[in-house]
Structures are given as C-alpha cells and as structure tokens.
Amino acid sequence: MKRIFKWGIAALVLLIALAVGVLAMLNVDDRAAQPQPAAAVNPAEQVTRGAYLVRTGDCVACHTARGGRELAGGRAIQTPFGAVYSPNVTPDKESGIGNWSADDFWQALHNGKSKDGSLLYPAFPYTNYTKVTRADADAMFAYLRSVPPVPQKNLQHDLRFPYNQRFLLYGWRALYFRPGVYQAETQQSVEWNRGAYLVQGLGHCSACHTTRNALGGTDLKAELGGGFIPVVNWYAPSLTSDEEIGLGDWDIQHITGLLKNGISPRGTVLGPMAEVVGASLQHLNDEDVGAMAVYLKSLPRQKQASEVKERASPDQVASVLELGGKIYKNHCADCHQASGKGQWPAYPPLASNHAITMTSPVNAIRVVLNGGFAPSTAANPRPYGMPPYGPLLNDGEVAAVVSYIRNSWGNKAPVVSASEVNRYRAVPLD
Structure with missing residues (x-):
C-alpha cells in the first residue's frame, strides 16, 4: 500500500513538473529573438504613421479616462471578473512609458508582457495585437514617445479573487494565446490581406464579435460569429451569419459607409460600436476602410444556430x-x-x-x-x-x-x- 502511495505521489509530482514545463515553454520571454527595428527610417514619417496606427487600434478610447488627459490611462474596462484600469502610455518616466524601449513596447503588443516581464491581462487585446508587424509597432511607439508626458499614476486593478492572482495568466495563455505576426495568404489579393491584417490585428474586431467562455477565452472556430459583451450588456452581432448582419450580400460602399461614417442605407451603428467608429474607424483612409470591407464581405457564410425559445400562444x-x-x-x-x-x-x-x-x-x-x-x-x-x-x-x-x-x-x-x-x-x- 505504501509503495502504491509513493508511486502515486511520484506520478503527481511528475505531472506537475510536466505542466510547469509546458507552461514555461508556452510563456517564454523571447524578446531577444524578436525581429529588430528597421535600420533606417524617417523619424517624422514614422511618428505620423504611428499616430495613424494608434488611432486604428482605438488606443485613445481605452487609454483615456472620461474627462481625463489623452492617453494618460485610468479608464475602467469592466469585465465579468472585475475592473481593469488602462495604464498611462504617455512618455512620463515615473508613471508612463518614458523608460520603455521599442523592444519593451513590441513585447507588450506581441507577447502581452510588460517591461518587467509581468503578464498583462487580456483586457488589453494582445491576442489580436500580436499580429501587428514590428515596423508598425515601432511606429506606434515613436508616436507615443512624441506626445506630451502626463504625470498620472496608474490605478490598481479591481479584480475579484482568484482573478487578481496574476500567475494564473500562465495557464490562461497556455489555453488561449499563441503569439504570431500576421502571415499574408498568397492566394488572396493585396487589398484582402490588408483588410485581414487590420480586422484581425489592430482593429481587434474579434474581441467583441466572438463569443467568450467562462474564463474569457474566445472560440477560434467561431471567430467573428457574434458575442454578448458582458457587463456592458450589448450584443456584437455575427459578421459571418446572414441571419444577423453578415455582410456577404452588402454592397462594398454600404460597408465602408457604416465603418467610416457610422451610417449606411442598410443601418446605423449604435452602442459600443458608435464609439469605435467615432474614436477610431472614421480616421482611417479610404483605402484601409475599403480593404476591411473587402475582407469582411468575403468571410465564409455560416448558418446561425437558432436559440430554442418557447413562444407565446x-x-x-x-x-x-x-x-x-x-x-x-x-x-x-x-x-x-x-x-x-x-x-x-x-x-x-x-x-x-x-x-x-x-x-x-x-x-x-x-x-x-x-x-x-x-x-x-x-x-x-x-x-x-x-x-x-x-x-x-x-x-x-x-x-x-x-x-x-x-x-x-x-x-x-x-x-x-x-x-x-x-x-x-x-x-x-x-
């Protein structure tokens, strides 16, 4: 009996060690192995491009508290697990990213890790931003370094136990996160790939338009298939189902009108999407909005599963x-x-x-x-x-x-x- 007990303990220790090893492998800090900045860039052009990309990623909306200084953080992102407060991303050396390097910023976007290596909560959509190229990340960082520094301390997250235990993110990341820059699909057009890059990456459309499970993970098999936004209590409709607002039968100009102007003959954006259009999408150039429309229109149509509901007499x-x-x-x-x-x-x-x-x-x-x-x-x-x-x-x-x-x-x-x-x-x- 003692031998069986000892073997059981040994097996448990082995399984724990194996799990720790797998988690460590999946969460390795590969900062040194990441692509380095381009050797020669025009600083002024890089800042201008970075400003555009920061708007594309809707960074200003989340990193600015209502009535607060732009990009100084402090806005509460409400989640089913509690509130996550956006950090100060101005170049203040004490409370912002003034002491960060381009490598540190790349690590945050691509791997979801802060300058000190601590894991970032996925309220920051690094699961999407990981697709951003190094050149675009460097441009965004150059712009953020150019804005006025704001000395505003970051707020502590208000998460319930056990979600406030940051080490649990190692397990979450092992289940739901794989870093990787967007890879173009060679059989598709340049325009289609540009749209896919924006929708999947900086646009982080799947963050709202995909159902999340009890742990906040998204189902990649149902990406952009619609999702209820908890706490906020709005439904982000499916972009792949014609029973909701699948865009397969929309004219391109109607899609671009909805994305850039907030209105089209087919409908009007309201609720959380109105903020996305107002703070982000309206600032995109026509080529990028058109590319997003081409990509969204091409998404495979899926039959939406009907919810069983008892009808009245x-x-x-x-x-x-x-x-x-x-x-x-x-x-x-x-x-x-x-x-x-x-x-x-x-x-x-x-x-x-x-x-x-x-x-x-x-x-x-x-x-x-x-x-x-x-x-x-x-x-x-x-x-x-x-x-x-x-x-x-x-x-x-x-x-x-x-x-x-x-x-x-x-x-x-x-x-x-x-x-x-x-x-x-x-x-x-x-």
Whole structure:
C-alpha cells in the first residue's frame, strides 16, 4: 500500500513538473529573438504613421479616462471578473512609458508582457495585437514617445479573487494565446490581406464579435460569429451569419459607409460600436476602410444556430403585436415610416434589418429604452438621434413595440417578454 502511495505521489509530482514545463515553454520571454527595428527610417514619417496606427487600434478610447488627459490611462474596462484600469502610455518616466524601449513596447503588443516581464491581462487585446508587424509597432511607439508626458499614476486593478492572482495568466495563455505576426495568404489579393491584417490585428474586431467562455477565452472556430459583451450588456452581432448582419450580400460602399461614417442605407451603428467608429474607424483612409470591407464581405457564410425559445400562444402574440402596432404608430412611424423603410440618412430602416431580428433582442430593447445615438463623424457631423422611451413606456409596452418591429414588413423573430425588457432597464449605457 505504501509503495502504491509513493508511486502515486511520484506520478503527481511528475505531472506537475510536466505542466510547469509546458507552461514555461508556452510563456517564454523571447524578446531577444524578436525581429529588430528597421535600420533606417524617417523619424517624422514614422511618428505620423504611428499616430495613424494608434488611432486604428482605438488606443485613445481605452487609454483615456472620461474627462481625463489623452492617453494618460485610468479608464475602467469592466469585465465579468472585475475592473481593469488602462495604464498611462504617455512618455512620463515615473508613471508612463518614458523608460520603455521599442523592444519593451513590441513585447507588450506581441507577447502581452510588460517591461518587467509581468503578464498583462487580456483586457488589453494582445491576442489580436500580436499580429501587428514590428515596423508598425515601432511606429506606434515613436508616436507615443512624441506626445506630451502626463504625470498620472496608474490605478490598481479591481479584480475579484482568484482573478487578481496574476500567475494564473500562465495557464490562461497556455489555453488561449499563441503569439504570431500576421502571415499574408498568397492566394488572396493585396487589398484582402490588408483588410485581414487590420480586422484581425489592430482593429481587434474579434474581441467583441466572438463569443467568450467562462474564463474569457474566445472560440477560434467561431471567430467573428457574434458575442454578448458582458457587463456592458450589448450584443456584437455575427459578421459571418446572414441571419444577423453578415455582410456577404452588402454592397462594398454600404460597408465602408457604416465603418467610416457610422451610417449606411442598410443601418446605423449604435452602442459600443458608435464609439469605435467615432474614436477610431472614421480616421482611417479610404483605402484601409475599403480593404476591411473587402475582407469582411468575403468571410465564409455560416448558418446561425437558432436559440430554442418557447413562444407565446397565438392569441397572446396577436394581442402583443396589436399593442405594439399602436405604440409604433404614435411614437415611431413619423421617423421610421409606416412602411418601416426609414428615411436615410437620418433614420435607419427597420424593415429587412437583420440587426432587428437577431435571436437576441437585447440591442433593440436597449435602443428603445435608452435611445439611439450614431457617432459624430466628418461625413455625418450632426447625426440624428432617437430619444429614450424608457421613462415613457413600461416594460410590457417596450416589449410590445419591439415585438411588433421584429414581426412586421417581412421581419420574423420571436416576441419579446416584459421580463426581458426589465433585465436591461437599469444596466449602464456603455
């Protein structure tokens, strides 16, 4: 018996040692082995390009607290595990990255590790930024070194136990992270590859548009297949399913209009995506936005798995839709038209709008409750907005009008319940 016990202990020790070895191999600090900066670059051009790339990566939005100094950090990124506060990335030597080298910055983007080798939490989307080339990383660093330093100390993350134990990230990274610069697909065009590089890398679109599991990892087999954004409580729709907002049947100019201007004849961006357009995508040049559109339009179409949902009785459905029709006529038809076709560019169409008929009605519910506001962009500097109806309509009435919209003018989707509306009535707006 003692021999069996000893053998069991030995086997356990061996397994632990093996696991530690695997984790160490997967999390090795290979800073010295990474590609070095280009030998000769024009400093002014590099800074200009870096400013563009920093905007492309939406760095300003996350690294700037509301009402705070630009890029000085302090914005709370809310996660299911607690709040992660963005750091100061100005060149202040005490609290920013003034003592960092280009190699240190590359290590953060490519390997998700800070200057001292500590692991960064994946609220910083290094799982996407790892695809960024060394030349682009160096340009971004050059720009960040050029901005005014701001002496603002970083805030401590407010994560619950055990998620505040940083060493656990070794295991998370072993499961969900593999560093690697984007590799062009030779059978695709230069434009397509540029779009893929931006969408997969600096654009980090999959950070929101891909479902995450209980540990915050993404399913690579369902990349860009849609995902609920926890805490924020918005749904980032699938970009690969025509049952949601898959872009396969969209005209390129409509995709580019949505990305760069926030509006298109097919719809308007609202919620978290409005901030992405306002702070980032509108600043991209037409060639890059066009490349992203080409890539997104080419994504393989996937059949969306329908969520099983118990429907109300025919009489109940008829009653809900009748009430919803009356509310729509009184409060919505003047802008969105009795036909549901809207009035572009001011008011988006509701008829044949897959963003309305997605399985999850959360976005439509939140827009009715809290209003809808497109971003202000160069091409649409004074966007029209939709007022909030939460103070005016009760949960049952909001459910009725959303159900009516989801089942009129050829739309077809399950009706919404008052309890679903109540779930989102008091959640934060962003």
